[in-house]
Amino acid sequence: MSYQNTDNNSHRDELLERINSRRARFGVVGLGYVGLPLAVGFAETGMRVTGIELDPEKVRMINRGENFIGDVDPDLLARLVAEKRLDATDSFDVLDEIDVIIICVPTPLNKTGDPDISAIVSVRNRIREHLHAPQLIVLESTTYPGSVSELILPYLSETGLKIGEDFFLAFSPERIDPNNPTYQVVNTPKVVGGVTSACTQTAVAAYGQLVKRVVPVSSPATAEMVKLLENTFRSINIGLANEVAIMCRILGLDVWEVIEAAATKPFGFMPFYPGPGLGGHCIPVDPSYLSWKLRALKYRTRFIELATEINSTMPEYVLRLAMTALNDEKKALKGSKVLLLGVAYKRDIDDLRESPALDVLRLLDDMEADIAYHDPHVPKINHGSSVYESVELTPTLLSDQDIVIIITDHTAIDYNEVCRHARLVLDTRNATRNVISPAARIVKL
Template structure:
């Protein structure tokens, strides 16, 4: 039976490489659609937990995993790639310290796939990357197997659009952009995703699909940088940027509200734009909007620290030796994801200035070792006593479960980077940053 027929009959076996915030929801979506799914991950502890039906991601309940039954098989044995018909690659694409693409995970995964690749399989890259990754780099590595892309196996690109804990849009509710190496590759990839998502959006090439994902995130990065820059300007002018945004968004056309914060976080917006700016150098072009937006957004944690130092000085307190409580470690509200969180940079900057730093986050009980940070900290309970024990509380993440009125009542000083603490303008202990 051909691959297309096996997909449409839900008889094709799906393999998902990388069972993180993108790969795990995708694997479960295929299970719910009736497919048998093998999930691959190098983290054996993660695989053992998933095999027991336990989720390690807060917004993915364990019962969604157990409901899949024997249709979902997590494994660290990559030799089993030969058993699946469709291979979906969902691995990280971080940046180096010099803001250049770190393709270690994608290329390493591709070499693993190449060792087990067989005729008739479909390989789809979902990781965000620069145009040309799929049809140049990935293709070259996979063809080291002796098989030809577009003839012996199908190759496509379909960028992930996961937004963790979004109450309105889950994996299956979001249209899926798909680009294939050949028309046949596109047909196979569309047939697969048509089984699980509300709509597929075909484009002319893998490069167009890669560029579409970058455009989505660059659009957000540039607009967030704009309001972050205006926040600093309006602050010096004595104007509340959040009030300005609320007023501006009453216009029913020509304006979309973006909000400032302590910096960018997550796996997409702080990283993805630089994949395009790096690639642009091959064409002797400078992506000035991307670079400028990156500079502005990267500067925001420093702005928060400067506001904190000034507020402490006004109260006769030095930053050196000050007890600082970071409220919220996750990069966005109501998730347990701390990837690229600006809170991590804030902790580093405050510690560099001699402050004694703690954090409180209901969804992140302890820190773990990351590529750039290893703080070895535990979340402290958010109680009136703990609030009073600190010289300053910096609200970095606006979790909805936090009682911000209690924070305002018991903290000596609150630096509010999210405009969530009530009483600003009336309470002298609240400073917006």
């Protein structure tokens, strides 16, 4: 489907004028890991920003000037709220006054592993009630190619308002990497694909106020596919690294040494590392959006399926390594004291979503191991009907364990101390690479 842009486009020009003079009002729907940093970023540029959020506690916290996301500067947030440049509400009525709406709601998988786009649909319905000219709507939630034009555009067009003339619609994938010290919202290039050229133009203008480099592409579906390519690329390469780890064990080689040496090649190789499985809201989930869409079009995404299979069985592989390591000491996993070290899905963050630690925990629980965990960033885990609390990492605790399994290599943990007091350490992240004369036996993935 192609759309014509008209030369005489007064609503576009009005919106561009508001954006460029920073008089535009922004609404960010969903104040999570993606939405809050974005809302704070736009408010810092001088725009007036309102977060629209279902969780009443998050709304209250923002309006009190309190932060709840690690990547956000709490002093900056408090200042923006005090200066009335940032606020939050649970009511969509505010959209009547909003010029630019950015949607950052969750897009998980449902129980059968298919895309759950119910939050996008619900927000779309609320936007439709308040759609007016001129208004720009940008979807940032990761979704399958075609979502904007199939799922959002027809419903908004039913209002009688014209796309590219009265309202403007685009997709812009979020690339935030939680806790990345180098790349944040401002210096991570932003890809933008609008339904019409006026849609792209207004979306580029909006992001251009905040982000140093905006990369326009020809359509929302292209932008949707860009995001899925990026994360599928990671999932497949991590899957390869995991399989290489399995191969190296069979061959009696140290996979970490192999990857580090290969990474000295200055061209044509990019290192990816094995681990206990994939975690987070994106890498384990996004490729499934792509394979689901292609399945509907009768195409099997074989690379994605294979990588998903390898990555999702890594927790079982970790369990097997733990059983073998204990077996060498004439111990069964049943009744053994097991300490999981680090449970967040990646280093130095507090996010447990899809963390492979949860799978390892479940498998250990099934084997009736005596489980404890320590994570400086995650005080508590609700796991089924059980609640685990992070235990203090002391020499006594470590020496009391039959095995310590490093799942997440947080920098706050002193691995020399761990290996001085523990008896047996299973290291799934090469966290112990710099440990000097360990007392513990160390088994690496």
